[in-house]
Amino acid sequence: MGLFDRVFRGSDEMYAKAEQSVDEIIAKVGPDAPMNMPNTGYFLACNYAYLGRKITKVGELKEALADVRSMMTKEQRTRDVFLSGIGTAIAAEIIEACKYVETETPYEGTLYHGHLTDAEVRELGVPLVTGDIPGFVVIIDEAPSDEEAAALIKGYQSRGIFVFLIGGIIEQAARMKIGMGFPVRVVPVGEDIWAVGHVISLVVRAAMIFGAIQPGDFAGFQDYTFHRIRAFVNAFAPLRDITVACGGGAIAMGFPVITNETENIWRVPKSLIVQPNTQEFIETSLEARDIKIKVTKIDIPVAFSSAFEGEIIRRPDMQIEVDGSRLDCCELVCTKEASEIEDHKIILEGPDFDEFPVGTKISMCYIAEVAGKNMQSDFEPVMERKIHNYFNCIESVYHTGQRDMIRIRVSKSAFEAGFRARHFGEVLYAKLMSDFGAVVDKCQVRICTIPEKNAEYRALANKTYDARDARLASLTDESVDVFYTCILCQSFSPSHVCIVTPERLGLCGAVSWLDAKATNELEPDGPCQIVPKDRPIDEDLGTYEDVDEAVNKYSHGALEHVTLYSIMQDPMTSCGCFECICGIEPMSNGVCIVNREHTGITPMGMSFSELASMTGGGVQTPGFMGHGKHFISSKKFLKAEGGVGRIVWMPAALKETVRTRLDATAKDLYGIDNFTDMIADETVVEGDPEALMNFLTEKNHPVLSMEPLM
């Protein structure tokens, strides 16, 4: 009995379980009952990806199983092991899918998360490319002790690694009171080994969404997962055959398996690694998958990691709150002369946190004063916007808002660990110096908790904000000399190129023209390269020879033309991590926009997931376009097709986000007041284009008098 035989035996086991699940569900609901995984446009993603099967009925699971069986060949060759392993993952997905036939929420009321939505997959795009999430680990079965389980999970968390848990370790984590859930990047997927189907579903969807890998392109998925998904597995002893079979699938995809099993196991370099000492799992695993963690040593008494970004501090757990909604607060980055500041000096004006009673809402301002030969005032807002992210990475501290509308909560546990006001200064100093070292030579932080003084600081800050807003308002596509590329996403979406202009930020919403400019300055050979605009073809449409050259070059020939302001003619491509998707609604000749957070259906009869699956992966799909929320209110939005007047439907929440600026744009363009109210939302129209037409007619929406789109 060798390694290969263990895989074959385990895959048989998984197959038998899948067959049993399918037979049972067919017997119960009949073969024609619908089979839908919730909130995904990719059906049963593993089946769709590897087999090219769009499963929509329960009976079709049976056919898929026949395909799986045919993959489980048993020659003594790695090929057979790889195919059987992937077959095992597909079978696992089928077992899990059977649970979703009768309910969308089979795991409600349990510890388990189950299926991951498309929105969740897409949310991972940006942190993955920026390295905030350097990789994923799937931890299977029970650790030798609860304490070790907790240490392992926390260890990964503190390194920013996204953690999926399967089996007994979930109970261990629960017993150790580890916070779990998608936002804190520790997902307890399911109780049984077949829960891996959910993880692989996420993996293959990432390949389809970001990599434009076509369903059925088996080789394409192999290549993508091997080269681009930094995942790995930790499997605890005793390893069962069925786990070994899943491991075969993982290794086939390029994900190494690290185990403490020493009996009946065979070492395979960089693929199947036996590490008897579970204390060393993390370091062994990271090296196996070539993950290097960027560590910024910060002198604070609590942990600092992107894994804590999703953490929420509830009122009873709160030691102190900085409350910008009622008191004078602000955060500011401002440029100083080098002689005016002292590097790494942290000045605290006023009482520290231990001088306030528990639960006090305080006034606090913090100002990072930076100096550097290459510093430009345009970089200030770029740095300032990162403060939100920096402070959220502090364990047991949470931050929302920006400028003078901030709220920060410091939990009791952070306070008890010794966290004080000056530690915010330490975080700002360390992160600004490491992220912006190319332009910041010196940095000093001023923190003030004196209300009277903060009123002055706030007034001062407001002057800066106003000046910046004026600068931003003056920044139009016409007023600048250059645009920038952003190819940050190419590690996942190899042929996608964003062209970032002042009025059109990156589709992820995370890269504005100023960000791109700063990035270019910080990393001259980095993802943001200058695109001159010396050779316009049609500035109204947003076509430039320079832009075409740039997209051609940076997409490695995949794209020839991009029209910046059109959805119909050579629209800009998407990587897959876009905030919103916009698609044409044929009956009204308008467009519907739906944001990632909205799970309902649009008048086009499709949800965000389904619409999003029409584009992405660096492919041009006329009629569909991914974009950032802020682009919606731009005068350049659909300019070629007549502008924002084309928008006929948006989710209500999104309308509220963009209302002020959108109304102003419509007023400028068409002289219409309160344009946002003319746009339908899910409260009046869901999947019905007729109802949408009635609404638009009733509101006398400007689209009705526009030319047909097609």
Add this chain to the structure above:
Amino acid sequence: MDIKTCKECMQLTSVEEFEAATNRLLETGAKVGADSWQQRVKNQTPHCKFGEEGICCRICSMGPCRITPKAPRGICGCDVHGIVARNYLRFTAGGSATHSDHGREICHTLYQTREGGNYQVKDPEKLKRIAGEWGIETEGKDIYDLAHEMAETALMEYGKPFGVQRFLSRAPEHTRELWKKAGIEPRAIDREVSQSMHMTHMGCSSLPEALIRQSLRAGLSDGWGGSMCGTEFSDVLFGTPKPIDTTANLGVMEKDMVNIVVHGHDPSLSEMIVLYAQDPEMIALAKSKGAKGINICGVCCTANEVAMRHGIPMAGNFLQQENVVLTGACEAIVVDVQCIFPALGPLSKCFHTKFITTSEIARMPDSDFIHFNVENAGENAKAIVKMAVENFVNRKPELVYIPEMKQDATVGYSVEAIKKCLDRVTNTHVDVTGTTKPLIECIDSGVIRGAVAMVGCNNPKVRPDTAHIELMKKLIANDIIVIVSGCAAQAAAKAGLLSKKAKTLCGEGLRRVCELVDIPPVLHMGSCVDISRMMVLAADCSKDSGWNISQIPLVGCAPEWMSEKAVSIGNYVVATGIDTFLGVDPYTKGSEEVTALLQGEHGVKDWVEANYTVELDIEKLCDKMIQRIEEKRVALGI
């Protein structure tokens, strides 16, 4: 279900394309009235049946005696088995002498090294390592004093009166015991060759078993003696090879440049030619003659030597040597020793090509002889390069045709380099570095099924290169890693199998290994003398795995061999415990007894746990190798 992506699929150059190019070149040859090996094969066919079966004896002048059913014994009374075995031993002795003498030349070159001289010690660490193995004190010694001491010690290995080869200490304990028990531990190298000649003299040995035993011992004196000295001290002198990119096939010749082709085996000459071809004075001279520069390319094992140390392109292997002249673009073909067709002399006269012989060991008619010696190496090399450059103006443009065939290759996988590559897939938290263990783990788990060491020449009896290429393709598709040297390596290079892109032609297991280790599936280990590297690798694998060499799922293969050296190699590979598969018969089929000794279950196999398989059908040869590898896996319980 296809796991491989087509977009990255590797396009190999086929043997048909090789042949089309050759045919086009032969047209040029016909125009100028040149002879060709293809024609000479026709003239020599059918070959003498007695010779082919090894049953002709002309060791004394009473004969020649030829064995037939009616005349079953020679005049002296020697039977067919004795005659076949004697011929086999003489053949071996010829090969052993040749390889070992190459090694001796290298030792002499090492003795001539000095600071700032023509020859220097490029890998002092390796020199010290070998000194350590040989128990020679290195501490506080000037590296050149050490080099001279080592050279002298190595030269003593050729004629020392007592004891066995020093390098035997590199073999695993079990192998050494087998050798001892079988009485085949090689003593002084020259002694084994001399004794072979003595044993086969009229009126000495006619006992097949004794003659075959000495064949193994003479072979071992080559592989673990002379060849190993050649390899190891070449590394000390010219650097231990590490992976380097180059190109291969006739397309490496440059139309607008002075083409100097180096051919033969001994790197002492070619290293100097490479050096002086980069001399600004020479390049300026080339430009003054209307050339864009000087292009050095190699043929045969000299090509392997300079490719793996300098990335010099490889124009081709043994049966391509006439083709380089037929391009009409070869200003000079500079040769040292071994495998050089005397045909090059008359052929070069049909073109402007200078055929330059340099060694007193390989003197040929119709050549310019520039006696190359270590003391005047620089001057000699410069004179040779100058002669070639000045010859550029004599090129006849109407005769120039360079086939546009060229493939990328990564070469230079010495044992040291292989271990370094394997280090890349170790995990510092669980593994040690500097061993073959990652390879062993791949074999143990089944990801790689085993390994084939493919070596040897070209032989018109086999459609040139077909056997090499077809075998390699099938082996790698079956997750069997292939290590190559000599002309087999160049066949692989010409086809494209030494390119890292060739991983797409592998089974999934080997493909993954190639991807992770960043190697091609066919590893170039050097020239034919470097088969000694393969012995060291096998020995290290044995030590790292705890398996005996004969237990490792590893076989040797020489599908297109032709030279005496190849038989010597075969003997030491088998004697080391590695089953060896031949695609050309070694002149032994006239004797059932000798055939049984070499290929049966109770001949050499009883002594050294390995034997030969001779199979002329290439398809079957491959299946038999795969089968043997799988049998070894079953025997190990893996």
